[in-house]
Amino acid sequence: MNSEAQRSGAVAVIGRPNVGKSTLVNALVGAKISITSNRPQTTRHRLLGIASFPGGQLQLVDTPGIHGEQGKRSGKAMNRMMNRAARGALEGVDAAVLVVEAGRWDAEDGLAFEALRDAGLPVVLVVNQVDKVKDKGSLLPFIAKVSEGREFAAVHPLSALKRKGLESLVETLLGLVPEAPPMYAEDEITDKSQRFLAGELVREQLMRQLGEELPYATTVEIEKFEEEPSPKAGVMYRIDAVVWVERDGQKAIVIGKGGERLREIGSRARQQMERLFDAKVFLQTWVRVREGWSDNEAALRELGYHD
Template identity: 55%
Template sequence: MQNNDDTRCGYVAIVGRPNVGKSTLLNHILGQKLSITSRRPQTTRHQVLGIKTEDGIQTIYVDTPGMHKEQKKAINRYMNRAATSALTGVDAIVFVVDRLKWNHEDQLVLDKLQHASCPVILAVNKVDRIEDKAELMPHLQELADKHDFKAIMPISAQHGHNLKELETMIEGMMPESIHFYPEDQVTDRSSRFMAAELVREKIMRQLGDELPYEMTVEIEEFKHEMRPKGPLLTISALILVERQGQKAIVIGDKGARLKTIGQEARKDMEHMFDAKVMLNLWVKVKGGWSDDDRALKSLGYDYSK
């Protein structure tokens, strides 16, 4: 039985506008891939919990979609609700910004944090990419004038710069409590969810700007069986797009692109699930799904999860 006199546990929301490195930060803190990443904004669409238990402290990180002003479609509104709802009931907030940049979407996030009831740490990410380091200190002072941050920390999520210091500060904010999750649990998300996300990541990385955001992945089969040579997972994934032309882009010439997506996703799945994976991919046109609240919910876009 745990005694909460010597254990700590709490929630930390990682927020920011799209493409500032929130998911990369979470993955580096956990020491493993959990949230998918790409160079495209709005890669993260869901809240994903990343759980780290170490030395009696359980820190539950909430990775969120990037907050953005454009809310033209239901999926954009969903992502903003998913990000905003993460601010409720957390013990600390890490607000991630990108180097020397500050735009209206950063301000949108800050406006949402004005009434936060917990400490807010500002993490200035990608500082390793700043060419003239002399520009950093004046910028940090400008940021300090915008809000009463608990701390402002220059970091590099990709290379691990200052992340230990960031973690130590966060851990100090965690309240005394029993742990909410088993010590070896790393996320609240299912293996089916993780499989779908890995396929979506490979599509986004393969296609760059060729494919709009009207693409999602649905797992139709996830079968686990023991074989003499070890566990085998049979996974069937349906890639949904909105138009016929998008389907042709995903499949590629003579199926070459879809084959590459499958090979790369399977490799990551085998590493994540520690099993041999047989992955089957199909592409289907489902017009209008990204602007249909009912379709979004049936595809797992439910921010209350």
């Protein structure tokens, strides 16, 4: 690869739920633009992360995890929409990254690979979370088994969380995109608005702080996002966020005893917003009930979900 030639292109980041796709995108971009948690299906939207390097720019398309339709808690319509969003991310990209968990390959990993193969894209296999593998000698046999009968442009074992192994991955990906000038300015990190990111940061705290089932029945809508001058901080944002649930009992759980849980969710989300926006944030949160929103495609679109 000519080191002087600038390269620029789009790369889809694909995989089953909860393998670290968003963590990888955040690590490559160098900023937190995709929310993360230890729960599957944290990512519900297709999101562009813009990663600029001396050799070029990668437009990384972070996607919901590709999964089967059975046994999921996020609602049938939500499932269908997320799968369509993930598969739609393959249109118009130059290459794809298939993220898998080190030591684990199951039917949903195979489903993701088949989607990439059918799209005719060069596929880079990223074996993530190698820092959690105690027996490092098991990695090579695992990679050999996964690669049997499947064609990969390259294989990169790495740890997105620890930011280890990223340099060689970047070099590989830049080699797979065309010679072209950057599509975005060097200081741009995503195509999403601050309003969208604010809603995602509130939803991240719902995913992180609520019980096993409830996060899948919640979503967040930003009703107000206003910028005003601040004598101390330069800029302050006033944000009103509504947490939507499907039943009254869920509303009580999100609010918590004396409003304690909702205050904690709001406080942690506000801290993340201030870090990301580099500004003072005044955040107010409410919880409201809308029955069956997660299995109603019209309601999903009203709440900002697209495929």
